[in-house]
Amino acid sequence: MTPMNNMTETKPNVDREPRSTEFSLNRTELALSEKNANEPAWLLSARKAGFMSFDELGLPTLQDEDWRFTNVAPIEKMTLAPVSKPAHHGVTEKALGQFPFTALAGSQLVFVNGQFAPELSFLAPLPEGVKVMNLAAALATEPTLVEPHLCRHASTDTNAFTALNTAFFQDGAFIYVPVGLAVAEPIHLRFISTAQDHGTTAHPRNLIVAGRESRVTVIESYVSLSDVPYFTNSVTEIVAGGNAVVEHLKYQDENQQAFHIATVAAHCGRASKVVTHSIALGAKLSRTNIYATLAGEGLECILNGLYLTRAEQLADHYMIVDHAQPHGASHEYFNGILADKSKGVFHGRILVRPGAQKTDAKQTNKNLLLSDHATADTKPQLEIYADDVKCTHGATLGQLDDESIFYLRSRSIPREKARRMLIHAFAGEIIDRVRCVAVREELDRLVWDRLEQNQPITTNP
Amino acid sequence: MKEPIISIKNLSADVEGRQILKGVNLTIYPGEMHAIMGPNGSGKSTLAAILAGRDGYHISGGEVTYCGQDLLALDPEERACEGVFLAFQYPVEIPGVNSTYFLKTAYNEIRKHRGLPELDAMEFLKFVKEKVKLLHLAEDLLQRPVNFGFSGGEKKRNEIFQMAVLEPKFAILDETDSGLDIDALKIVSEGVNTLKRPDHAQLVITHYQRLLNFIVPDFVHVLYDGRIVKSGGKELALELEETGYDGMIPAAAVPA
Secondary structure (H helix, E strand, O other): OEEOOOOOOOOOOOOOOOOOOOOOOOHHHOOOOHHHHHOOHHHHHHHHHHHHHHHHHOOOOOOOHHHOOOOOHHHHHOOOEEOOOOOOOOOOHHHHOOOOOOOOOOOEEEEEOOEEOHHHOEEOOOOOOOEEEEHHHHHHHOHHHHOOOOOOOOOOOOOHHHHHHHHHOOOOEEEEEOOOOEOOOOEEEEEEEOOOOOOEEEOOEEEEEEOOOOEEEEEEEEEEOOOOOEEEEEEEEEEEOOOOEEEEEEEEEOOOOOEEEEEEEEEEOOOOEEEEEEEEOOOOEEEEEEEEEEOOOOOEEEEEEEEEEOOOOEEEEEEEEEEOOOOOEEEEEEEEEEOOOOEEEEEEEEEEOOOOOOOEEEEEEEEEEOOOOOEEEEEEEEEEOOOOOEEEEEEEEEOOOHHHHHHHHOOOOOHHHHHHHHHHHHHHHHHOOOOOHHHHHHHHHHHHHHHHHHOOOOOOO | OOOOOEEEEEEEEEEOOEEEEEEEEEEEOOOOEEEEEOOOOOOHHHHHHHHHOOOOOEEEEEEEEEOOEEHHHOOHHHHHHOOEEEEOOOOOOEEEEEHHHHHHHHHHHHHHHOOOOOOOHHHHHHHHHHHHHHOOOOHHHHHOEEOOOOOHHHHHHHHHHHHHHHOOOEEEEEOOOOOOOHHHHHHHHHHHHHOOOOOOEEEEEEOOOHHHHOOOOOEEEEEEOOEEEEEEOOHHHHHHHHHHHHHHOOHHHOOO
C-alpha cells in the first residue's frame, strides 16, 4: 500500500472567500461565485444549470408527489453552512479504525466534512491505468476522463438536492477503470463528519467510470464523529461500459440528528452488470435517490437495499429504473426493519420505454414492523410502453410469522432466540446479495449488532 | 412394567369454539411404534399440534403425561429439549436462515438442556454430514436456507433428517408420507426405521395405509370425530384398506 503522498490537496474550485458562516438556504443568497470562472466552461455551465434548477425547484414539500412521505422542511430551517475551509479536522487513523470496512485490503479515500484528507487516504496496488483520486485533483489532471461523464448522468431537472450539489460541490472521489481491467479489492470511499456547528453541510460528489469489460467494487460509507445536526448531500454518478461488472454499496450511518440526502445515478451499458446496495442505519432523516438508466441491451441491474430504523428515524428510498433498451433485467429488493416510532418509505418507479421489449423488471419491498408505532409507506409505480415485457412488484408489511416462530421453537430454539433469528434472516435476504465476500461478512456483523441495539431483549414480544 | 413414554388421558380440545378432540386415550411405551389413521377432519393433525405445543388450541379436558411430566404445561421449546419432535405435515420455509446454523442452534440447545457441552461448528458439521447420507440428501442442503425452495419431497426428507440429528425420544410424524412418490417414501421410511430405538417411541399419523407397508407399526388406532374408535395390530391397517373408514366406524361413534 502506498500512502498518498503524491496526492496533494488541490484547491477546490468553488468559492473559498472568507464569508459568513451563516449560509442560509434562502435562495436569494445563492449565487455562483466569480471564482468558479477558473473551472472548465462545461463544468461552470453545469453548475449554473444546477443553480438555476435549484432556484426554480426550491426544496420539495409534502405536496410534491415524489416527496409526499418525507418532510424535508427541517433541512430548510437549519443554518446550512458549507465547510469551505479545510480546518484541521483532528481525525486520526485510530479514530477511523472504529468505523466499518476499515480492515478491507483495498484503496481508501477519506473525506472529512466533504474535504479530501490525503494523510488518511491510501492506495493499494492498482492495475496500470486505473485512477483512484479525489475529484478536484482529477478535474485538474485528468480532465479528458472526467468531462465526458461528470454531471451528465445525475439530472438536475427534477431533483433540487442534486441541483444544489451540482452547483456547490467541492470534492469527492473519482474512480476510473480502463477497458478490460479488474480491480480485485473493493475501493472504499469514506465520508466522515466532525461537524461542530449546527447545520454544517457537505456536498460530496463522486464519479465512478468503469470501462468496457472492466470490473470494480466501490463502497461509500458515511459515518460521524459529530453530535450536532448536520447535512450531507451527496451525488454519485456511475458509468458502466459494455460488459462491465460494477458493485456499489452505500453504507449510511450518520449520527441520529443528521440529515442525509443522496443520489446514486447509474448509467448502464450493453450487457453490463450493475449492483447497488443501499444500507441505511443512521441519520434522523435519510433519503436515497437511485436512478438507473438501462441504456444498452441485455444488461442486468440489481438495486438492493436494507434500512433499520429506531426512535423517530425516517429512511426513504426513491428510485427510477429506466428500461430504455430491450432484453434488460432489473431487480429491486428492499427490506426495512422498523422499531419504535420510526418510519420507512419506499418509492419505486419502473419505466419501460417503447421498444424495450423482453424487459424483465421485478420489484419487492418488505417491511417488518417491530413496534405498533412504526410505519412504512410503499409506493410502487409501473409505467410500461412496450408490450412484450414481464414486470412484477410486490410489497409486504407485517410482523414476524407465527408459524415460523413455532417451527423454530418446536426444534428447541427459545422464543426470543427464534424471533432474533427471523429478524436477522429478514436482513440476511438483502445482505446475501452482496457479492464481495469480505464486505458481506462485515456487513452481516454490523447489521446483527445494530439489530441487537435497536431491539433490546423483550420478555413479552 | 415399564414407564410409558407418553400417556394421553381423555384429551379434549377445541379451536375457536369448535370441539375437535372429544376424549382421546392413548398410551405409548418405549420401543413402540404407533400409527393413527383417520379420515380428513378426524382430529389427527390437531392431536399432533397439541402434543408439540402449537398455540391456538383450547384444552377443555384431560391430561398428557410425558415421561412423568405434565406435557401441556411445557413451552414448545421445553418439550423439544425433553425429546418431543414433530415432523410437520407442511414444513415452513424460512428464507435467510441457514440450515446448518439452524440445526446447530437447535442441537446445542438440547445439549445445553442435558448439561452437555455444545458442539462447535466443525464438530457439528462432521456429525451432521453423516446424517445427511442417511436420508440420501444432497450435502448442499446444509448451505441452503431452511426448506427454502425445497420440493415437497425434499421438505419431508428434511424433516426426517432433522429428526435424525435431534434424536428425539418421542417423534410424531404428521402425514410425512403425503406428497411423496414411491422412491421418496422408501427413503423416508428407511430413515425412520433406522432411527428406531428400544428406549424411544414414534407416533405416525397417516391418511393412507401405503406408508405402513414400509414402516411397520406395533399398534394401529383409528381416529374418528375426535375419538379413537378402534385399536389393533398392524393388520388393522390392511383391514382399513379393504373396508374403508366407513366400515370401521361403530354406529355409536357416528354423530347424529
